[in-house]
Amino acid sequence: MTEPVYDLIIRGGRVATTTDVFEADVAISGETIAAVGKGLPPAKREIDARGKLVLPGGVDSHAHIEQLSAAGIMNADTFESATVSAAFGGTTTVIPFAAQHVGMKLPQVVEDYHALAKKGAVIDYAFHMIIADATKETVEEHIPALVKQGHASIKIFMTYDRLKVDDEPLLDILLAARQSGAMLCAHAENHGIIAWMVKRLLARGYTMPKYHAVSHARVSEAEAFTRLIGMAALIDQPIMIFHVSTAEGAKVIRDARGQGLKVFAETCPQYLFLTAGDLDKPGAEGAKWMCSPPPRTHSDQEALWQALSLGDLQTISSDHAPYRYDETGKLRAGPNPNFKQVANGLPGLELRLPLLFDAMVSKGRLGLEKFVELTATAPAKIYNLHPRKGSIAVGADADIAIWDPNREVTIADEMMHDLTGYTPFAGRKLRGWPVSVLSRGRVIIEGNKCLASAGSGKFLARSGGEAA
Amino acid sequence: MTEPVYDLIIRGGRVATTTDVFEADVAISGETIAAVGKGLPPAKREIDARGKLVLPGGVDSHAHIEQLSAAGIMNADTFESATVSAAFGGTTTVIPFAAQHVGMKLPQVVEDYHALAKKGAVIDYAFHMIIADATKETVEEHIPALVKQGHASIKIFMTYDRLKVDDEPLLDILLAARQSGAMLCAHAENHGIIAWMVKRLLARGYTMPKYHAVSHARVSEAEAFTRLIGMAALIDQPIMIFHVSTAEGAKVIRDARGQGLKVFAETCPQYLFLTAGDLDKPGAEGAKWMCSPPPRTHSDQEALWQALSLGDLQTISSDHAPYRYDETGKLRAGPNPNFKQVANGLPGLELRLPLLFDAMVSKGRLGLEKFVELTATAPAKIYNLHPRKGSIAVGADADIAIWDPNREVTIADEMMHDLTGYTPFAGRKLRGWPVSVLSRGRVIIEGNKCLASAGSGKFLARSGGEAA
Amino acid sequence: MTEPVYDLIIRGGRVATTTDVFEADVAISGETIAAVGKGLPPAKREIDARGKLVLPGGVDSHAHIEQLSAAGIMNADTFESATVSAAFGGTTTVIPFAAQHVGMKLPQVVEDYHALAKKGAVIDYAFHMIIADATKETVEEHIPALVKQGHASIKIFMTYDRLKVDDEPLLDILLAARQSGAMLCAHAENHGIIAWMVKRLLARGYTMPKYHAVSHARVSEAEAFTRLIGMAALIDQPIMIFHVSTAEGAKVIRDARGQGLKVFAETCPQYLFLTAGDLDKPGAEGAKWMCSPPPRTHSDQEALWQALSLGDLQTISSDHAPYRYDETGKLRAGPNPNFKQVANGLPGLELRLPLLFDAMVSKGRLGLEKFVELTATAPAKIYNLHPRKGSIAVGADADIAIWDPNREVTIADEMMHDLTGYTPFAGRKLRGWPVSVLSRGRVIIEGNKCLASAGSGKFLARSGGEAA
Amino acid sequence: MTEPVYDLIIRGGRVATTTDVFEADVAISGETIAAVGKGLPPAKREIDARGKLVLPGGVDSHAHIEQLSAAGIMNADTFESATVSAAFGGTTTVIPFAAQHVGMKLPQVVEDYHALAKKGAVIDYAFHMIIADATKETVEEHIPALVKQGHASIKIFMTYDRLKVDDEPLLDILLAARQSGAMLCAHAENHGIIAWMVKRLLARGYTMPKYHAVSHARVSEAEAFTRLIGMAALIDQPIMIFHVSTAEGAKVIRDARGQGLKVFAETCPQYLFLTAGDLDKPGAEGAKWMCSPPPRTHSDQEALWQALSLGDLQTISSDHAPYRYDETGKLRAGPNPNFKQVANGLPGLELRLPLLFDAMVSKGRLGLEKFVELTATAPAKIYNLHPRKGSIAVGADADIAIWDPNREVTIADEMMHDLTGYTPFAGRKLRGWPVSVLSRGRVIIEGNKCLASAGSGKFLARSGGEAA
Numbered sequence A, B, C, D: 001m002t003e004p005v006y007d008l009i010i011r012g013g014r015v016a017t018t019t020d021v022f023e024a025d026v027a028i029s030g031e032t033i034a035a036v037g038k039g040l041p042p043a044k045r046e047i048d049a050r051g052k053l054v055l056p057g058g059v060d061s062h063a064h065i066e067q068l069s070a071a072g073i074m075n076a077d078t079f080e081s082a083t084v085s086a087a088f089g090g091t092t093t094v095i096p097f098a099a100q101h102v103g104m105k106l107p108q109v110v111e112d113y114h115a116l117a118k119k120g121a122v123i124d125y126a127f128h129m130i131i132a133d134a135t136k137e138t139v140e141e142h143i144p145a146l147v148k149q150g151h152a153s154i155k156i157f158m159t160y161d162r163l164k165v166d167d168e169p170l171l172d173i174l175l176a177a178r179q180s181g182a183m184l185c186a187h188a189e190n191h192g193i194i195a196w197m198v199k200r201l202l203a204r205g206y207t208m209p210k211y212h213a214v215s216h217a218r219v220s221e222a223e224a225f226t227r228l229i230g231m232a233a234l235i236d237q238p239i240m241i242f243h244v245s246t247a248e249g250a251k252v253i254r255d256a257r258g259q260g261l262k263v264f265a266e267t268c269p270q271y272l273f274l275t276a277g278d279l280d281k282p283g284a285e286g287a288k289w290m291c292s293p294p295p296r297t298h299s300d301q302e303a304l305w306q307a308l309s310l311g312d313l314q315t316i317s318s319d320h321a322p323y324r325y326d327e328t329g330k331l332r333a334g335p336n337p338n339f340k341q342v343a344n345g346l347p348g349l350e351l352r353l354p355l356l357f358d359a360m361v362s363k364g365r366l367g368l369e370k371f372v373e374l375t376a377t378a379p380a381k382i383y384n385l386h387p388r389k390g391s392i393a394v395g396a397d398a399d400i401a402i403w404d405p406n407r408e409v410t411i412a413d414e415m416m417h418d419l420t421g422y423t424p425f426a427g428r429k430l431r432g433w434p435v436s437v438l439s440r441g442r443v444i445i446e447g448n449k450c451l452a453s454a455g456s457g458k459f460l461a462r463s464g465g466e467a468a
């Protein structure tokens, strides 16, 4: 019998990149992909992937993990629980946040999140640095130093009481990003409009969760996009606009790109599969569907799909932001909170890919190559994780999800591996499921077992990517 | 001899409205126009207007008179000096401001300006109420009450340190305007962008007046327009955008109007006849040409003319804001101020019409009817001064300027009747000049004499106009 | 008793121009307006207009009168019947066509229509010259000569089998218009698209009148507008786009005007008050509502109203094109024609103003001044009939319609004064009606009597107007 | 020694797809790629590609080969000479035309071109069927039958005297394409405008080649695009707009795509690297740079690069249309032809890739992955040649070009392998050159030798691709 040449081979699956889909074996040596081909020589271990799809592991470039909110609520997941759930969903790289609050020193913040991730993560990770306090020291010393250490992206909020960055400090941050070669990501909504809507709604007794969607008036999104884009253009700084939710917002982005501006944008499954109507549930239950910006309308969903198709939006992330539906999370203010007292956010790391696979591959919208692009390759490229991550290519990390395209799963809360305790997508029947997942050549998910140990994920230092 | 039928007749001139230009006598009884026709019966007094143009007196809907700036500087004019200069320039109605500063009660503010105007004004006037402090009392009690008293327009600033109104209180003001039926006028520039530019320019020693123009980055205008329009649309409140200076700003307005939004806009002679290059003078002299927003480029001038032609902009006002070029005004911070220390503003009440007549009528750009529309009829209609003001029509106030279309005047500082001491248009040679001016049937200007006594102007109570 | 000063006075009505509405007497000497004022001295004849509106007579700038169609059908009206019906509807000036067919010499065509009009017209008129045969002689000799004789507008068709002018000869005509200073008016629809739709519809048995609306696919309008505008821009020639019917068409025009192009446009009552649904009647009856382009949807109606409001469209004409609902007209091919065999066109001279008055004044959409502008002043200016026509101004022709704003009329076929025998607006109840009409100082309509004799209307020679 | 596993291996080069660039061996078995990986087992033959780039062979989707023009001129190349030159330039697939002229039966036309290609081609090929005569038989019988035989694309001309298809037959062709699942490609320029310009230019003696560029007025492109897109939208038929040359044209396409329309577009090197100024040469020499549409301005070049970057244009083809600069080609009408007498077209098969490699890879504009996409992968996908052609993927045809990225070549006429005798790019110094080229596993180019025999290229039957 022949000597094994490779450490591992995935045999006979259909491999997909954003360009090509073909039948081939994928051979792995150590942590990386060694070869892709027909009839490759034997390996120490072989996985039979006949009838399966062999896809790059997902890259989720927007997730809140073990993060303290500005309101002082710790979200439901640890790095371990969050990354395990991500892995079960076919995702092998995640970019959570190192979140500064006012008064905190950014290097310490980054160090703290490093420690948490190092302890818990089962998949590889990088960080976006959230800047809430644009002190001179932060902007002129800390950002350049930390970008050099591989934290090549910054996130800012244009809304939220204790997080928002006003226009003047935002320009300081944009300039720091420009000079350091970092991407600037933004939660862009107009703070004043939302605050004014909230004030008036609550004053009139409109307190149920569904009024959260009302309070984020549509114009608050497009307005903030326009303002942010204008400022970024002044500085000539590339930006990534997070979680686009409205048709108007998507149009602002298309127009800006058409003028040659360096504007990137993402949306999330909640904006493609939910609507504001989902918040309209009895009592406080709608809180489970509350996120910011809120889901909108069916017509916005269509506009977002088209924007994805045209390349106006380039990625789909989860914006995983898990809060339990109990007194530790959504109901912290009691069983009958007004919508302003409810923590915003949904769990999403685990179902992002199955939801999109079902829609894009099984139901055929945009197709398999575009699924790979939007969920893995494009985020890897934009955030400069490529060529290590995001594609099945010789020399790349062997981060691979093997999908059974025919497996049908009806989603239930108890099926989920994160600590949120519910999913807003419970009850949906999805076709296509990741059955085995590899991270750097290690099989970390096999059926319903997670084989990875906490802390086995590694930090990914990044330089500037599309922003450089 | 026949008994005089009318009090006064202007014989044989060419009368113009926005619709028609024709030769006719204009007969006045008391304060109003009684008839317009050929061969009208005799009057007690007759003015020979053969070879002259008989036009409605100008309506200047944006002028700062005897107003204390937020920085505590009183501008150079009194109501008397300002309205005398306006009258010499063919303007017979003016809308200055009753300017609240933080902490002031609006009714008292209005009363104070009433007293000043009553004492000094030689032409009729109304007030825009500047709101700098949107307290609950101001918004819920004072605005509705004062609008009912005839002050049917509000002005806010989106920039200037002690005046600017942030998005959230601005929505309160927009709603108060909506509910009261008042127009909302705005100085719309992005405060953060300008502040950031100023900070950086000064830090690097770019202190000369010409850097004022640099500090108001072009995007600060279009951005603020978009934001204001978005908020106004949310409230369904008509707005008037003051002093449009850029092509991009004009485009934002055209697009908004094309969507059916109730957006009105003005520009001023300084944006049609000056450029940023005019601020580039030795020493501090450029301060004489400093206003906000600053003059821009020749290409912006062209864009503004086209926007006027298309109806995207509806009026041309002076934005008269007079500061002497000495230690009481522009040089209050000394003979070598940095640009941030210089009061912004230019005198303009007197030359607004001659400059525009020269360009539009003598040189032919857009023509006489459009001159009448932009400078008199449209502002009268938008601010609900029509049918009393703004046109030559039976029953209207006999506010009339008789122009010699052939008189050529070379502008000089000492020719001006306001107290600024200089004009940014000195040295220009203009063709066409108002030789006699009537206010409510009284001849107030005759050649170079002002015949009106201080305080003879009257307050014009207005209900909501286009805003109602 | 005092000697009469004027020939005629209309006493105490409310006079309206596009600028002003005021109570005044209107005095007439000979054929023109001598004075407008309060308490004017007596006249030989006086009309009591108290409680009435005194408006400029309508100018209908698009009407087919006594015109032979390319298919050889003479339309239902003579100049007498058409102009009598126009006068009953408050219209005092009309611009029908001198319609060349292939092979005809244009000077002869113009002479022939001159003769017809001279014999029959009871109101004043001018001609648009329809060019169907752009021979070298037509373009280089006849057009310049006839424009000099006062025929300062040309019309072309981009569709209709024997009338359409292809792109290459159209450029010749545009250049001839440019060099002569004539306006170029166009029926702009894509011929190939319509022909293709017709061919396919008929082949499949879709022959009822309602399929006429289907055959004129929406895109055939916007496409032809874009093409025409592109060619006119190449030649720098002003154009008037006739009978805009779709929102997309209106948008093309707005965009072109925003680029500074000299594009004017009209719509007609049928596009503001009818929809394609009106053609859906049993048997052939829908033929009564057939015109080209066809009425569209309610949403198009809204778009057209907004385009009128914004000034994107400047005039509303009737496109009067009368064919009897019998074998001489609509049913020339028999009682069950296919839609292609039915002559296109509706009567409209008489009801254009009452329909619009009801909508704009009585129901308040856009208002009285805009009614005057769209139906009288603007067409008079665009076609260079102003200052003689289109406004109530001293020196202008005394073409005046006195309206009873409270008179309610329910429209019936037998009420009409043209020879069509039906009106597509039968059954509508309108508020506001012209009760007396004057042409050049003569009372031509008094209640339900026409006092004018055939041939009393005069030809109006025009130079280039907005096109010059 | 180990037994060879593969037929051929390209060792150690940098492989590029539109997604990934990585170092790897590429192994070939028979005609297809068997594996891509590091340290692959040995092959019968090995090519050392260290320091080289291993790219998919180019797909040139628009080339005129051995084609008789409507004017009766046979172009300069045979299938052999054309495909040899293509191969030397790194192109391994070409889509020339089977060109119907009026009166010809389409099946015979296709058969004739089949015969020519079969005899001469050294690389693989497919055909676009040019329809000049949309008879009922052509549209209803021949097109469906031939599409089923694998000719899944149709080309039409909207200009050129004997080729142009008017709007009505164009709709028949669009519908035939829709029903057959074929792509519709178009040379879209407004015929009337160009014809009119030509007529006037020649009449005034403007006969030199440079006036060719003047005659194709810019608007003739955008207008035809708009018209074609409108008609295609009516039929819901995907279209490919050939050779976009103007910024306005690119904008029309971007807008259409933004509306969700199925519009694809290409440009060519001549529009990215030449300008109208290149036609301005003494005597008739400018004829060498004459093509239709003509090259435009530097600013159009920038607009086209941006449109490629944004995905508004998806492919870059050569539009190879070779005419010798002698009496058989450009000078057929003699040594001093007027521009209308000169055959339009440039040779381009050989230099398309080197020109683009130099600009995109060596000079860095858009980069290597985008080079691969625009020149190989995207055309393969759009025309349904993928996955056989257009990418380096397991199972794909081994059509590979090995590039030396450092080789510098100064272009000279005599270097070219086609029969045109000149190249419009002579004198340019390019960096990066294809040194070996494989077609289906055969080495066809090695240095400056062509190893392929005439007729070794194969026909590629295609079904509908993006159009289906």
Ligand SMILES: [Zn+2]
Pocket: A187, A242, A243, A292, A293
């Ligand atoms: Zn967010």
Ligand SMILES: [Zn+2]
Pocket: A062, A063, A064, A319, A321
């Ligand atoms: Zn988030």
Ligand SMILES: [Zn+2]
Pocket: B187, B242, B243, B292, B293
């Ligand atoms: Zn201001």
Ligand SMILES: [Zn+2]
Pocket: B062, B063, B064, B319, B321
């Ligand atoms: Zn001001």
Ligand SMILES: [Zn+2]
Pocket: C187, C242, C243, C292, C293
């Ligand atoms: Zn028509």
Ligand SMILES: [Zn+2]
Pocket: C062, C063, C064, C319, C321
């Ligand atoms: Zn007509």
Ligand SMILES: [Zn+2]
Pocket: D187, D242, D243, D292, D293
């Ligand atoms: Zn072509």
Ligand SMILES: [Zn+2]
Pocket: D062, D063, D064, D319, D321
């Ligand atoms: Zn071609």
